[in-house]
Amino acid sequence: MNKKFFIRFLTLQIFFACAGICQTFEISGSIRDAKTNKPLEFVTVKVADTSFGTTGGKDGKFFVRLKPGSYKLIFSYIGYFTDTSYFYLEDSSIVRDIFLKPSEILTEQIDVFGEDPAYEIIRKAIRYKKKFKSTLNEYEYDAYSKFIIRSNRSIIPGKEIPRDTSGKKKIPIFGILESETKGYFKKPNLEKQIVTAKKETANIARGFALPLILNFYDEDIDLQEFTIPAPLADDAFGNYEYRLEGTTSIDSTRIFKIKVINKTESRPLLHGTIYIADSLFSLMRVDLSTNDAAKPLGINKIIFKQKFTSFKDVKNPSENYWMPTDVQIYADGSFLSVINFEAEVFTIVSRYEINKTAPKGIFDEFVIKVMPDANKDTAYWKNRELIKNSKEEKKAYNIIKKETKKKENSLGFSFTSMNLGSKYNSSVINYYRFNRVEGSALSFNFSYREKLNKMNAYFKFGYGTSDKKSKYEIQYTGRFLNDRRLRFHAEFYKKLQPLSLKELAGISEFYNSGTALFDKKDNLDYYYATGYYLDLNYKLIPQFGIGLNFFQEKQRTAYKNTNFSFRKKEVEFIDNPQINEAFQRVIGIQFDIDANKYDAIDWGTGDISRFRRTNIPELRLGFYYSGKDLLNSTYEYRKYVVNLVGRNYFNNLFNIRYKAGIEYQNGQVPFQSLSYFKSSTGTIDIGMGFNAMTYQEFLGDRIFYFHFENNFGKILWGAVPYINKWNLIWFFGAGRNLITDQNFELASYKNFTISRGLYMETGFGISRLLDIFRVNFAWRLNNPEKDKGGVYMNLIVDSF
DSSP, rough: OOHHHHHHHHHHHHHHHHHTTOOEEEEEEEEEETOOOOOTTTOEETTTSBBEEEEEEETTOOOOOOOOOEEEEEEEOOOOOOOOEEEEEEOOOEEEEEEEOOOOOOOOOOOSSOOOOOHHHHHHHHHHHHHHHHHEEEEEEEEEEEEEEEEEEOSSSSOOOOOOOOOOOOOOOEEEEEEEEEEEEETTTEEEEEEEEEEEEETSSSSOOOOOOOOSSSSSSESSSSSEOOTTTTTTGGEEEEEEEEEEEEEEEEEEEEEEEOSSSSSEEEEEEEEEEEEOEEEEEEEEEEEEOOOOTTTTEEEEEEEEEEEESOOOOOOOEEEEEEEEEEEEEEETTTEEEEEEEEEEEEEEEOOOOOOOOOOOOEEEEEEETOOOOHHHHHTTTTSOOHHHHHHHHHHHHHHHHHHTTTTOSSEEEEEEETTTEEGGGEEEEEEETTTEEEEEEEEOGGGGGGEEEEEEEEETTTOOOOOEEEEEEEETTTTTEEEEEEEEEEEETTTOOOOOHHHHHHHHHHHHHHHOOOOEEEEEEEEEEEEEEEEEETEEEEEEEEEEEEEOOOOOOOOSSSTTSSSSOOOOOOOEEEEEEEEEEEEEEEEEEEEEEEEESSSSEEOOOOSSEEEEEEEEOOOHHHOOOSEEEEEEEEEEEEEEEEEEEEEEEEEEEEEEEEEEEGGGGEEEEOOOOOSEEESSSSSBBBSSSSSESSEEEEEEEEEETTTTTTTTTTTTOOOEEEEEEEEEEEOOOOHHHHOOOOOBBOOOOOOOEEEEEEEETTTEEEEEEEEESSSSTTOOOOOOEEEEEEEE
């Protein structure tokens, strides 16, 4: 027989054999209370003598797909006797309802004299936890996960939104994600998730549902923004009180029902109920909620529900480990008090292999790997969803697909922007601006953004009615390579540039226009800039990057051209300062040093994303040169820059961020190029800076600064309704500026101050006002401002 033909023949035989042998059938039905006939939600279903299992749905329905053969299915639920049913699959699926009998042991009231018995049970559970963690070295598992996100910003039309039993419209579904994953874990913290199948609604550009299995045997539950002490942490008694509420059982095993009570609302904690097995003292079920102090950005409350099932150690079958197999997480929240949302997360772990050695090389830089063929169609999912889609969810998939396609070419409006499809945008709030140089200025802007920000473009054209000058800005940003570590940015412009600001945010410009029009306060100073800027950045490795940039700019003084305002008509706007008019060409180089460890996601499409796993400060070094002979600049000077930025979370009372920097310039430095501190501009500023220092108050050719902030969270008002989302921030800032006699004499405008020694300020802020705003109250420790004093107050955009 021809060799190629033999291979093809053998392949066909294998295919046809698999078509028969690998065919699977479904065992399904409803699991009910034998006395009341009511469905039991999320019952654990396990295939005997295997590591495979599943979980019933909220409506009590279950199904499991198996190859032809004889099977014994075990149905277990706390408070009921376990039921074992036998099935024989031959050539068709089987439907059978299961009825569980309530167990006999059930106590709802415990009379306690002295210490509550729950404390001794918790002590024994902590001892079990230590043994559990010491012998559980690694495992692998298969999981199905489903995320359902609801929001009042859903694109589902109002007429299609279903109503609840009271007749009120539900919050519509915003998006759905479903995934099948294979996971691996190895001590101390190695993890790998392989997404083998996934689907999501059409409005989600890129995503997947991962098993969100929280380990309640850990010391803390990590919510990224902060950590929450676990109820079985070694120091649990310092954070929680416990009360034995009763006992129930699963078969003949007694289960303790223990109420967990958080001792305070001033720091993030949990409360609710946990179930612990007698004799073994392992967790059997968790039903916990976050307290009022445990509110990450935009989140009001999170509810965690988990049930545990026993699995044998593959190397030592006499050892059993109770592992989470049914995970439910519910969250709700809002953003800016405008966008409301709810999230439901379901994970069913169908198989664990305890202490099974992971495949060689499985743990690499990619903690998440999406298989290239992971996107599956409806036919695949029809028989694979462990949590069946409801009628509403099925309808949402179809409606969102239809509406997303329609939205690609439709015009949409919001308070701040106008959108054409998903790629084109125009910022409406910046169509008009007002300042003392341009007067009333009309400006049209237009931006284009490709999927995943691989390419952005921006165009802006405006005209000032008082200075009678037209302006424009054209920007392009491209991100290249599979992980977008190569970035190129270009700008071409003729604009009115604020002094001592690299960029003015749209909200800041909008606010400044308001204060100028209604309060005769134009908080900024300006000059005319015409030129271009080119910037190329490349990350050689995640820990080291290099950047090259060049800009050419013709700089001219801008003059006050109007005194118009709606109020205070008799008051004059202050004059705009003169600059050292110049033609500048500057070339620069930066080095980014980042010693953090990074993990990566392989999206299965050739794209890679990286994210930081540690919190080591980042260092940037920069050198910039403007030369008369080499670059034909008006002024020749050199600038050296060192910046250090970091953030570290230690505990709920010591959550810090910091920034330090040095700028050193030598040569002839024109006024508009002097180094400046990030200070309060009188507009709405963004991020960390000096809060009691006024705009352009301290300039120089040498500056040194340090900022430190600590987030105390909700320590003062965690239990107070309406304000328990706010955070209390303490801050300290110090800086020093110097200038040579040569550059002071050169400066066209000399109304700035040289600090007497080290300038220092301190104060406190209240953040998370409408989620993104922060009000600061600051005062100077020295260098008082002439004719001013007391407390300085400002509003910034910051969510720390």
